[in-house]
Amino acid sequence: MNGITANSTHLLRQINSEALLRFALQEQVFTAAEAMAETGLTRATVLGVCDGLVAAGWLEEVEDPGAAGRGNKGRPARRYQLREAVGVVVGLDAGEGHFTTVVADLRGRELGKRRQSVDSHALGRAGRRAGARKLVRQVLDDAGHSETDVLLTVVGVPAPVDVNGLSPADGEFWQLMNSGFDSELQGPVFVDNDANLAAIAEGAQEPSANVATLLTGERFGAGLIVDGSLLRGPRGGAGEMRFLGSLSGNVSRPEEGSTDGFGALARKWARSAVRSYDGKTVLRKIPGEEINAEVVFKAACEGDPLAEDIIARLGARLAHIAVVLSSLLDIDRVVIAGGISAAIEPVLDHARSLLPGDSGFPLPELVASKLGAEAVVQGAVESALTRIRREPATFFPRT
Amino acid sequence: MNGITANSTHLLRQINSEALLRFALQEQVFTAAEAMAETGLTRATVLGVCDGLVAAGWLEEVEDPGAAGRGNKGRPARRYQLREAVGVVVGLDAGEGHFTTVVADLRGRELGKRRQSVDSHALGRAGRRAGARKLVRQVLDDAGHSETDVLLTVVGVPAPVDVNGLSPADGEFWQLMNSGFDSELQGPVFVDNDANLAAIAEGAQEPSANVATLLTGERFGAGLIVDGSLLRGPRGGAGEMRFLGSLSGNVSRPEEGSTDGFGALARKWARSAVRSYDGKTVLRKIPGEEINAEVVFKAACEGDPLAEDIIARLGARLAHIAVVLSSLLDIDRVVIAGGISAAIEPVLDHARSLLPGDSGFPLPELVASKLGAEAVVQGAVESALTRIRREPATFFPRT
DNA sequence: GGTCATAAATTTATGACCCATATAAACCGT
DNA sequence: ACGGTTTATATGGGTCATAAATTTATGACC
Numbered sequence: 001m002n003g004i005t006a007n008s009t010h011l012l013r014q015i016n017s018e019a020l021l022r023f024a025l026q027e028q029v030f031t032a033a034e035a036m037a038e039t040g041l042t043r044a045t046v047l048g049v050c051d052g053l054v055a056a057g058w059l060e061e062v063e064d065p066g067a068a069g070r071g072n073k074g075r076p077a078r079r080y081q082l083r084e085a086v087g088v089v090v091g092l093d094a095g096e097g098h099f100t101t102v103v104a105d106l107r108g109r110e111l112g113k114r115r116q117s118v119d120s121h122a123l124g125r126a127g128r129r130a131g132a133r134k135l136v137r138q139v140l141d142d143a144g145h146s147e148t149d150v151l152l153t154v155v156g157v158p159a160p161v162d163v164n165g166l167s168p169a170d171g172e173f174w175q176l177m178n179s180g181f182d183s184e185l186q187g188p189v190f191v192d193n194d195a196n197l198a199a200i201a202e203g204a205q206e207p208s209a210n211v212a213t214l215l216t217g218e219r220f221g222a223g224l225i226v227d228g229s230l231l232r233g234p235r236g237g238a239g240e241m242r243f244l245g246s247l248s249g250n251v252s253r254p255e256e257g258s259t260d261g262f263g264a265l266a267r268k269w270a271r272s273a274v275r276s277y278d279g280k281t282v283l284r285k286i287p288g289e290e291i292n293a294e295v296v297f298k299a300a301c302e303g304d305p306l307a308e309d310i311i312a313r314l315g316a317r318l319a320h321i322a323v324v325l326s327s328l329l330d331i332d333r334v335v336i337a338g339g340i341s342a343a344i345e346p347v348l349d350h351a352r353s354l355l356p357g358d359s360g361f362p363l364p365e366l367v368a369s370k371l372g373a374e375a376v377v378q379g380a381v382e383s384a385l386t387r388i389r390r391e392p393a394t395f396f397p398r399t
Numbered sequence: 400m401n402g403i404t405a406n407s408t409h410l411l412r413q414i415n416s417e418a419l420l421r422f423a424l425q426e427q428v429f430t431a432a433e434a435m436a437e438t439g440l441t442r443a444t445v446l447g448v449c450d451g452l453v454a455a456g457w458l459e460e461v462e463d464p465g466a467a468g469r470g471n472k473g474r475p476a477r478r479y480q481l482r483e484a485v486g487v488v489v490g491l492d493a494g495e496g497h498f499t500t501v502v503a504d505l506r507g508r509e510l511g512k513r514r515q516s517v518d519s520h521a522l523g524r525a526g527r528r529a530g531a532r533k534l535v536r537q538v539l540d541d542a543g544h545s546e547t548d549v550l551l552t553v554v555g556v557p558a559p560v561d562v563n564g565l566s567p568a569d570g571e572f573w574q575l576m577n578s579g580f581d582s583e584l585q586g587p588v589f590v591d592n593d594a595n596l597a598a599i600a601e602g603a604q605e606p607s608a609n610v611a612t613l614l615t616g617e618r619f620g621a622g623l624i625v626d627g628s629l630l631r632g633p634r635g636g637a638g639e640m641r642f643l644g645s646l647s648g649n650v651s652r653p654e655e656g657s658t659d660g661f662g663a664l665a666r667k668w669a670r671s672a673v674r675s676y677d678g679k680t681v682l683r684k685i686p687g688e689e690i691n692a693e694v695v696f697k698a699a700c701e702g703d704p705l706a707e708d709i710i711a712r713l714g715a716r717l718a719h720i721a722v723v724l725s726s727l728l729d730i731d732r733v734v735i736a737g738g739i740s741a742a743i744e745p746v747l748d749h750a751r752s753l754l755p756g757d758s759g760f761p762l763p764e765l766v767a768s769k770l771g772a773e774a775v776v777q778g779a780v781e782s783a784l785t786r787i788r789r790e791p792a793t794f795f796p797r798t
Numbered sequence: 799g800g801t802c803a804t805a806a807a808t809t810t811a812t813g814a815c816c817c818a819t820a821t822a823a824a825c826c827g828t
Numbered sequence: 829a830c831g832g833t834t835t836a837t838a839t840g841g842g843t844c845a846t847a848a849a850t851t852t853a854t855g856a857c858c
Contacts, residue, residue, distance in 0.1 A: 008440065009816050009843055012411050016845095033806075041407065043807075045845055074805025075853040160729075210633050224727075226630050226637065233625065233729020234609050235761065242726035242760065324723065327641035328623075330559075330632020361641065362634065408814060408845050415816095431835080441817055446836075473834025474824040 014393060016041060016049050021058060021392040024082050025106055025385075029062055031077035050080055057397040058086060082106060086397040087151035088143070089388065090136055090185075091380030093194065094128065094157050096120050096177065096218070100377045101135050103143045106151075108385055112143035113377075125176055129184040136185060147186040151395045152388060154380040155181045156194040158219055160236035165191035168235055188395075190387065195239055196230055197379030198337040199223025201371055204382045210332045212239075212325045212364075214318075215375070216261035217338040226329050241321065262314050262347065263340045266293040269310050281306035297343040315350025318366070322351065326364045337369035344368050412448070413792060415440060419448050420457060420791040423481050424505055424784075428461050430476035449479055456796040457485060481505055485796040486550035487542070488787070489535055489584075490779030492593065493527065493556050495519050495576065495617070499776045500534050502542045505550075507784055511542035512776075524575055528583040535584060546585040550794045551787060553779040554580045555593040557618055559635035564590035567634055587794070589786065594638055595629055596778030597736040598622025600770055603781045609731045611638075611724045611763075613717075614774070615660035616737040625728050640720065661713050661746065662739045665692035668709050680705035696742045714749030717765070721750065725763045732764045738772035 016039065023038045024030065035046045053059040060083045086106060093100040097120070103112045116135055120128055132155070140147060159167040159174035167178040182189035199213035200223070209228040215221045222239035224231040231238040242259070260268070270291050274284055282304050286295060299307035318336075325331040336344045348366045355363050369375055388395055415438065422437045423429065434445045452458040459482045485505060492499040496519070502511040515534055519527055531554070539546060558566040558573035564581065566573040581588035598612035599622070608627040614620045621638035623630040630637040641658070659667070669690050673683055681703050685694060698706035717735075724730040735743045747765045754762050768774055787794055 008411065008415075011414075012407070012815095012844070015410075016407075031806085042846055044809095044847090047807075048844085073803080073855055075807060075851090077806060222727075226625075226632065227628075229626075229628070231625050231630075231728065234731060235729055237725075237729035237761070238625065238727070240726055240729070243723040324642040324727070326636075327639055328621075328637070328723070328727070329630065330634055330636035330639070332633060362636070411815070411844095442835080443818090443837085444816055447815085472826050472832075474836070476835060 013049070013052070016045065017053060018392050020046065020049050021053065022389050024053075024059060024080070025389055025392070027081075028107075029079045029081040031079050033077060047078075054080070057083065058392075059083060083397070085149075087149050087395075088140075088145055089381060089384035090140070090150050090153040091197075091377045091382075091384060092132060092136065092153065092155045092181070093197075093376040093380060094132055094155050094177070094179070094181065095194065095376070096158055099132060099135050100374065101132075101139050102374075102377050102381050103139050103145065104381045104385075106385065106388065108381065110381075111145070112139045114139040114142070120176060125179040128176070128179040129181060132179075132181055133184045149398060150185075150187045151397075152384045153181075153185050153187060153189045154197070154384040154387075155185075155189060155191045156197040156376045156380050157191060158194050158221065160233075160240060161191055161193045161196075162234065162236040163232060165189075166236075168237075190383070192380070192383060193221065193223070193236060193239070194376045195221030195223040195337075196232070197223070197377075197383055198369075198371075198375040199225050199230060199335075199379065200382050200386070201375045201379030202335045202337060202369060204379075205370065208333055210330060211335060212329070212331045212333075213335045213337050213369070213375075214321070215338045216336060217263040217340050218261050219264070220259055220261045224325075224329065224331075226331070243324070261338070261340070262318075262336075262344070263293040263338075265317075266296045266310055266314060267291060269313065270296045270307070273306055273310070293340055294343055297346060300346050311346050312350055314347045316354060318347060318351040319354035322355065322364050322366060326362065330362075331364050332362075333365045333367060335367055335369050337371065337375040339373035341369040341375075342372055412451075415444065415448050416452060417791050419445070420452065421788050423452075423458060423479065424788055424791070426480075427506075428478045428480040430478050432476060446477075453479070456482065457791070458482060482796070484548075486548050486794075487539075487544055488780060488783035489539070489549050489552040490596075490776045490781075490783060491531060491535065491552060491554045491580070492596075492775035492779060493531055493554050493576070493578070493580065494593065494775070495557055498531060498534050499773065500531075500538050501773075501776045501780050502538050502544065503780045503784075505784065505787065507780065509780075510544070511538045513538040513541070519575060524578040527575070527578040528580060531578075531580055532583045548797060549584075549586045550796075551783045552580075552584050552586060552588045553596070553783040553786075554584075554588060554590045555596040555775045555779050556590060557593050557620065559632075559639060560590055560592045560595075561633065561635040562631060564588075565635075567636075589782070591779075591782060592620065592622070592635060592638070593775045594620035594622040594736075595631070596622070596776075596782055597768075597770075597774040598624050598629060598734075598778065599781050599785070600774045600778030601734045601736060601768060603778075604769065607732055609729060610734060611728070611730045611732075612734045612736050612768070612774075613720070614737045615735060616662040616739050617660050618663070619658055619660045623724075623728065623730075625730070642723070660737070660739070661716075661735075661743070662692040662737075664716075665695045665709055665713060666690060668712065669695045669706070672705055672709070692739055693742055696745060699745055710745050711749055713746045715753060717746060717750040718753035721754065721763050721765060725761065729761075730763050731761075732766060734766055734768050736768035736770065736774040740768040740774075741771055743767050 019039050020035055023035055032043055032046045036043055059080045062079045062081050088103050088105055091102045099118050100115045102110055104110050114135055118131055157177040159177040161167055167174040178191060195215040198215045202213045203225055211225045213223040220241060222241055224239050282299050296307045296310055300311045322334050345368060351366055371378055418438050419434055422434055431442055431445045435442055458479045461478045461480050487502050487504055490501045498517050499514045501509055503509050513534055517530055556576045558576040560566055566577040577590060594614040597614045601612045602624055610624045612622040619640055621640055623638050681698050695706045695709055699710045721733050750765055770777055
């Protein structure tokens with residue numbers, strides 16, 4: 001018996017309160033009648049619960065009786081809405097080279113956004129923590145809020161993260177990325193894998209119970225949503241596609257670069273191919289250091305054979321991933337997310353052409369994310385909102 | 400608003416009832432004090448709920464005051480237990496060549512078991528349905544029960560099965576296997592994939608949140624438990640390892656035999672290898688039709704080179720699967736289930752030797768199931784019990 | 799402007815539930 | 829026989845959800 005649920009008499013009240021609060025988080029303003037339809041409770045009960053929520057600081061009664069001149073008969077209904085001042089959520093994409101952070105209200109409306117380059121290896125864990133706090137403070141300031149307004153912060157990092165927000169202790173890079181943000185930031189903090197958050201963002205954009213979201217810029221990670229829930233694994237390792245290393249029959253040695261994303265692969269392959277390739281290619285005219293994924297993709301669109309070859313190799317890689325995901329997890333849709341997603345279409349085209357059309361088995365749809373470089377940060381906000389919606393009572397409103 | 404939960408006044412009582420019932424399903428006999436410790440409710444409440452459950456027919460008060468001569472002081476407690484006559488559950492493994500069925504009481508004690516060969520292709524859907532009903536009737540008769548005693552039947556079939564118990568409409572074999580048992584059998588029926596049920600059985604034997612169970616006799620299927628829950632996919636296709644076909648770099652064409660289990664593969668490979676191989680092998684002395692997986696495994700143990708080669712090929716296949724599952728789903732343990740599991744150890748040994756030991760990444764444990772050919776049936780019973788434990792109130796006790 | 803219909807809020811009554819406390823019952827050892 | 833101990837039962841208080849009756853506010857109509 002923990003003191004909180006001492007009287008199970010209060011349990012029912014709490015259940016009703018949370019249901020009503022979930023409803024309030026969706027609606028702009030609402031009347032008792034609407035809440036009755038949603039929750040199935042009686043008017044008396046709904047009004048009682050609303051009283052409680054107003055007293056607790058979650059709701060406020062909106063006082064514009066005449067204003068809403070909708071042609072209603074009868075006594076005008078009392079109308080409630082979520083208090084704006086209840087608080088905000090913060091999403092933070094704490095990548096290796098960039099931090100991006102967004103403040104949003106409890107309905108998901110973006111109140112502020114900031115992006116900043118960071119040199120993680122120079123900063124170290126403590127430096128990343130401090131940088132994150134500074135950036136969050138700035139964006140809160142932009143939005144006219146203070147740190148104490150934050151009900152929940154969700155942080156995305158490029159590392160496997162278990163349910164407790166921890167990354168494997170033996171991964172030096174992972175420990176650097178998962179820098180212990182919860183000790184530095186105000187309020188409750190949840191840390192999650194960046195690809196998982198991207199998957200949550202994509203799932204919010206276009207709901208589907210079975211999607212794989214590949215976050216594939218510099219590094220490679222996947223967020224897997226199966227049967228509507230995100231897979232994690234005991235060490236947070238779900239979605240870590242090391243199996244790509246064992247593609248070529250050799251089980252025991254991961255292929256070099258198996259953790260590289262498409263962006264990194266396109267760059268590496270292009271730089272090395274320029275030297276060994278003896279055909280005609282526009283890439284040769286570009287200084288080696290300036291060759292990157294976008295240049296390669298653009299060249300391919302213009303018919304450059306070397307670039308087209310690289311697109312084909314990436315497409316084959318993607319098709320292989322799609323087949324594995326579809327067959328092993330019955331995945332409906334594979335989304336390519338991250339900054340590279342805007343230019344990825346040629347790779348998708350080639351991958352689609354490789355998928356067997358007549359196998360009789362369902363094949364996943366391959367699509368590019370519309371969220372661009374913001375997928376992770378948007379997913380962090382979405383994750384924060386979801387957590388609050390699931391258990392509103394565990395977050396205390398500011399009064 | 401469905402009529403059942405019309406009055407949310409009764410919700411709390413129902414929650415308490417279900418909690419108490421779950422407790423009763425675990426315990427043999429129990430007192431109010433024990434139930435109080437479990438549920439956190441008051442004595443008065445517990446006794447009230449017990450009254451209700453006795454009236455509903457779930458519980459009975461056990462009347463042996465002096466019998467339990469445990470050195471207790473004070474007034475003897477009233478003791479309750481689950482009514483034996485409440486009902487039983489039935490598990491049915493409706494395979495391609497065999498039916499196996501088990502009746503068990505609500506505590507999982509086996510009350511009867513029967514196994515029977517079937518020729519599914521001769522019988523057709525209707526024949527399989529009728530055969531299943533007949534076998535279930537027999538085993539119920541063995542246990543001294545009738546069809547009306549069955550609270551729930553769970554059936555395992557070798558086909559993908561979605562959450563509604565349906566298999567893909569375009570799969571002729573799958574439609575034959577998933578024969579529409581719910582229309583033939585008495586009481587509520589749930590149909591599930593056989594490998595999923597095997598996974599549930601293994602999970603019950605040795606609890607672990609992340610296990611893959613490979614059911615690999617004649618056909619190949621996997622039951623995946625990730626983060627403690629079983630993956631299904633929208634069409635029930637999770638765990639359908641077609642990706643094995645794209646092993647060899649060719650994305651578009653599934654390898655022949657990619658749906659074959661280890662048992663079938665060992666037999667096929669052995670029969671064809673005997674002809675092409677020109678070294679010394681004991682397998683040559685055996686008539687082609689008598690060569691099967693067990694013979695091959697036994698020969699390998701005795702050092703036969705041809706058999707050892709087959710073991711090695713199977714081991715490599717298993718190692719590849721283990722690497723994919725471990726890297727993609729963070730799987731802790733891979734269990735080989737099915738009738739072949741008793742003899743599979745040499746394959747496991749070889750697979751373990753192929754797994755990279757120094758990769759720094761966690762590798763899954765490879766183990767053979769201890770349930771042998773009964774994994775699916777035991778899983779079906781376990782699944783039935785789990786469903787009853789989860790929502791006891793939806794199953795009506797016989798009074 | 800007055801009357802009526804309508805819809806929502808409010809009040810009141812009722813029954814159920816859970817808890818806390820008190821009282822009675824049943825068993826133990828001395 | 830008599831405390832000591834544990835449990836069952838009874839009673840009162842508090843909270844809650846439902847339902848019915850009542851009040852309040854608004855628009856439509858004459």
